[in-house]
Amino acid sequence: MGTGIGPRNTKKGEAKMQKARTLLVFFLCIVTILFLVGCNILDSLVKEGGGTAPLSQFLKKSPVEDAQPVITQPEQGEQTVKLYFADSSGQELVEVERTIPKTLSLARETVNQWLMGPVGGTADAYTAVSPETKLLDINIKNGIATVDLSKEFLEPYSNVAAETALYGLVNTVAQFSTVEIVQIRVEGKDLVSYRGLDLKELRFRNDLIGYSSGLVYPEQVQESNASSVPPAELEDQKLPLDSPSSLNIFVN
Numbered sequence: 001m002g003t004g005i006g007p008r009n010t011k012k013g014e015a016k017m018q019k020a021r022t023l024l025v026f027f028l029c030i031v032t033i034l035f036l037v038g039c040n041i042l043d044s045l046v047k048e049g050g051g052t053a054p055l056s057q058f059l060k061k062s063p064v065e066d067a068q069p070v071i072t073q074p075e076q077g078e079q080t081v082k083l084y085f086a087d088s089s090g091q092e093l094v095e096v097e098r099t100i101p102k103t104l105s106l107a108r109e110t111v112n113q114w115l116m117g118p119v120g121g122t123a124d125a126y127t128a129v130s131p132e133t134k135l136l137d138i139n140i141k142n143g144i145a146t147v148d149l150s151k152e153f154l155e156p157y158s159n160v161a162a163e164t165a166l167y168g169l170v171n172t173v174a175q176f177s178t179v180e181i182v183q184i185r186v187e188g189k190d191l192v193s194y195r196g197l198d199l200k201e202l203r204f205r206n207d208l209i210g211y212s213s214g215l216v217y218p219e220q221v222q223e224s225n226a227s228s229v230p231p232a233e234l235e236d237q238k239l240p241l242d243s244p245s246s247l248n249i250f251v252n
Helices: 005-049 055-059 106-116 162-174 231-236
Strands: 078-086 093-101 135-141 144-149 181-186 209-216
Touching (some): 144 162, 162 181
Parallel strands (some): 144 181
């Protein structure tokens, strides 16, 4: 005698199998999609990065806009720095404030301004080293500023004492809070002594500063360039004020 249970069990079994097939198809679709996406990423790695770029770079990559490199352009505004030149005797330093455009490398620009020498409107301040001296490199790390200059830095200039020339540079660099000690190189080689002076532990020195001549803007260059002439040569350099050769044109 039949009970009717068999047909019900058959229907339930077919429903379970249908559900399992549906889940299997769905799972296979997901696996296929992930496989295709993985192939595209791998292809991008091979074509664009030679297999060396990180995977996250391509996962986050936007098809519309790529990341742009940082452009080292001057910042807006101005910055006032202090430059230390020689006085007329060549024995003391004259502190001169100069306003310059803000840049991403303020220390480098400050040393270049110091090498440029005084500009018009600066009284009793004179270049401390040879005007031919060039800044080759500058680096500040862990409170130590390493300044690399051209060989002209070693040459005595006019009547400027060695100590005045040396600390004109040291004070100019050490004015920044990130600098405690200044190290000097010439043509890439560490300098042990400078015209008989020991170069260990070069720090800012107040005792060599005679006075401050105040703030000078680079635009104020309409006067004679007598301030850039070595003190010992001033008597032989008497140019008329309206002479073109007496003008010191500031160049950024």
